[in-house]
Amino acid sequence: MSRLIPHLETQNLSAYYGATKAIEDVSIIIPRNQITVIIGPSGCGKTTLLKCLNRFIELEEHARVEGKVLLNGEDIYSPLIDVTEVRKKSGLLAQRPYPLPMSIFDNVAYGMRIHGLCSRRELAQKVQYYLQVAGLWEEVKDRLHAPASQLSIGQQQRLCLARGLAVEPEIILGDEPTSALDPISAQHIEQRLIELKQQYTVVLVSHILRQARRLADYVVFMYMGKVVEAGPAQQVLNHPQHERTRAYLSGEF
Amino acid sequence: MAKWKWQNTEEKVMQVLMLLSFGLIVMSLLLILFTILSKGLPALSWEMISQTPKGGFYFGKEGGILNAIVGSLYLALGGTFIAFLFGFPLALLLNIYSSKTAWADLVRLSLDILWGVPSIVYGAFGFTVMIFLGWKASLLGGILTLALLELPIMTRAMDEVIRRVPPELPRAAYALGSTNSETAFFVITRQVLPGLATAVLLAFGRGIGDAASVLFTAGYTDRIPDSLFSPVASLPLAVFFQLGTPFPEVQQRAYAAALILTLTVLGISIFSRGISYFLGRHSIR
Numbered sequence: 315m316s317r318l319i320p321h322l323e324t325q326n327l328s329a330y331y332g333a334t335k336a337i338e339d340v341s342i343i344i345p346r347n348q349i350t351v352i353i354g355p356s357g358c359g360k361t362t363l364l365k366c367l368n369r370f371i372e373l374e375e376h377a378r379v380e381g382k383v384l385l386n387g388e389d390i391y392s393p394l395i396d397v398t399e400v401r402k403k404s405g406l407l408a409q410r411p412y413p414l415p416m417s418i419f420d421n422v423a424y425g426m427r428i429h430g431l432c433s434r435r436e437l438a439q440k441v442q443y444y445l446q447v448a449g450l451w452e453e454v455k456d457r458l459h460a461p462a463s464q465l466s467i468g469q470q471q472r473l474c475l476a477r478g479l480a481v482e483p484e485i486i487l488g489d490e491p492t493s494a495l496d497p498i499s500a501q502h503i504e505q506r507l508i509e510l511k512q513q514y515t516v517v518l519v520s521h522i523l524r525q526a527r528r529l530a531d532y533v534v535f536m537y538m539g540k541v542v543e544a545g546p547a548q549q550v551l552n553h554p555q556h557e558r559t560r561a562y563l564s565g566e567f
Numbered sequence: 568m569a570k571w572k573w574q575n576t577e578e579k580v581m582q583v584l585m586l587l588s589f590g591l592i593v594m595s596l597l598l599i600l601f602t603i604l605s606k607g608l609p610a611l612s613w614e615m616i617s618q619t620p621k622g623g624f625y626f627g628k629e630g631g632i633l634n635a636i637v638g639s640l641y642l643a644l645g646g647t648f649i650a651f652l653f654g655f656p657l658a659l660l661l662n663i664y665s666s667k668t669a670w671a672d673l674v675r676l677s678l679d680i681l682w683g684v685p686s687i688v689y690g691a692f693g694f695t696v697m698i699f700l701g702w703k704a705s706l707l708g709g710i711l712t713l714a715l716l717e718l719p720i721m722t723r724a725m726d727e728v729i730r731r732v733p734p735e736l737p738r739a740a741y742a743l744g745s746t747n748s749e750t751a752f753f754v755i756t757r758q759v760l761p762g763l764a765t766a767v768l769l770a771f772g773r774g775i776g777d778a779a780s781v782l783f784t785a786g787y788t789d790r791i792p793d794s795l796f797s798p799v800a801s802l803p804l805a806v807f808f809q810l811g812t813p814f815p816e817v818q819q820r821a822y823a824a825a826l827i828l829t830l831t832v833l834g835i836s837i838f839s840r841g842i843s844y845f846l847g848r849h850s851i852r
Contacts, residue, residue, distance in 0.1 A: 373738065375667070402744030412735040415758040415849045424753070425743040461849045474739070481743050 321346035321515040327381035329362050336362040337539045349516040351526040354536035360519040368404040369397050405478025407491035411470035413462035418454050421462045425481035448476035468499025488518040535559050607822030620789045627816045632824050635805035637791050643775035646713025650721050658725035659751045681719035687779035689716045694783035707795040709785025713774045721770035728762030761847035768839045778803030802828040
């Protein structure tokens with residue numbers, strides 16, 4: 315087994331919505347170039363943890379974060395860090411894809427344009443490249459300037475993937491990115507994610523155990539806002555150390 | 568026969584009430600159209616819309632109301648433009664930077680109150696300010712007063728449209744590392760373009776049809792203004808002055824002027840519907 319190099323690391327991370335504690339004292343690592351899947355029953359704080367990783371938690375009302383999230387060893391909650399830089403470094407796939415209100419082409423070009431990532435001449439080439447990486451190019455190459463809203467929901471999710479990759483992130487965050495998709499589209503997305511871990515670190519929230527088994531290299535199991543067990547997928551899914559993990563894996567709750 | 572149920576009766580009563588109110592609205596619209604068409608159409612001529620008033624126009628002599636048509640367009644376009652310059656950024660500000668703050672609520676409340684202020688008050692206010700500045704009745708005075716009148720309408724209409732944007736959309740933009748202003752101008756604005764067009768049109772319609780606010784501030788003249796500081800005529804005042812004469816043929820021309828005003832608003836309305844449809848083709852539903 316290869317050595318785990320942490321890409322992201324949380325240290326004593328807690329998050330609150332008003333007076334409610336959503337996650338408590340989470341200290342985990344997210345290994346580089348692997349797929350980390352966060353599992354656990356609904357309401358256990360999986361999504362909150364994910365939102366802490368790109369400072370999306372700040373968009374919630376009355377949300378408060380304690381502790382640290384280190385990206386390449388640097389605390390993303392440090393006042394010296396620009397929040398847009400943090401978010402640029404991580405691509406996000408939401409539960410339901412939300413294309414931007416523009417054409418397919420502009421959806422992918424948007425991020426490159428606002429960050430000035432490439433020249434006008436390279437733009438078309440890059441858009442094609444990222445659409446190819448997301449496995450959407452063949453389906454849309456003849457209608458790049460059609461509204462993105464005309465795509466099927468599965469295609470929209472791949473467009474969101476392409477759009478996220480185009481800002482050259484290091485990490486891809488997915489909040490149950492296949493839950494709104496049909497099985498074929500879900501398979502498409504899973505396939506892409508497996509390919510992408512060569513270059514990116516992937517963090518997924520999933521409530522589907524079979525999906526975790528298919529994709530995960532590293533697993534974080536959460537229960538009631540706390541991390542019960544985290545480690546390589548082999549170990550956590552096949553030889554869980556904790557009673558709760560065992561109970562969850564055997565479908566008891 | 569089915570068992571009698573109170574809910575079914577209630578349903579029927581509501582249906583009848585809705586039909587009645589629908590009928591009332593359509594009837595009033597048709598009656599207004601019928602009145603201005605039947606009285607105005609005979610007086611409507613090419614001369615009416617292509618000439619300024621000649622001597623003795625208000626006694627039934629030759630000429631037209633081109634001065635008022637052009638004047639109204641100048642006034643309403645200018646007022647709408649200035650209202651947009653302030654209203655649009657304000658509506659974005661209310662939603663992006665401070666949507667749920669007490670400050671935003673206070674601004675919304677103020678705008679709602681301003682919306683309800685009668686236009687003659689705006690006219691009097693504009694007039695007072697102009698006297699203070701030593702201005703005479705002028706195109707600029709009229710434009711600024713109309714801008715004041717239109718601002719709350721346009722801003723609140725835009726505010727409501729922007730408020731209905733699903734929160735996932737700005738989030739998608741933030742996830743790509745957009746700043747607030749990039750999200751506001753490139754993403755939210757594109758999503759709500761049709762709604763913005765409607766808001767602008769609503770304000771424009773209010774501005775072009777208003778007589779009281781321009782009565783003191785813009786004045787009235789038989790000529791087409793050649794500078795921002797000349798007085799300017801407007802269609803609502805053309806209607807008002809011509810209806811006030813004792814001559815039936817001049818009164819008829821008032822209806823023709825009203826018809827022109829209605830057709831102008833209708834034309835712009837249809838045009839902007841088309842634009843809205845075009846602008847909205849990328850909106851996410």
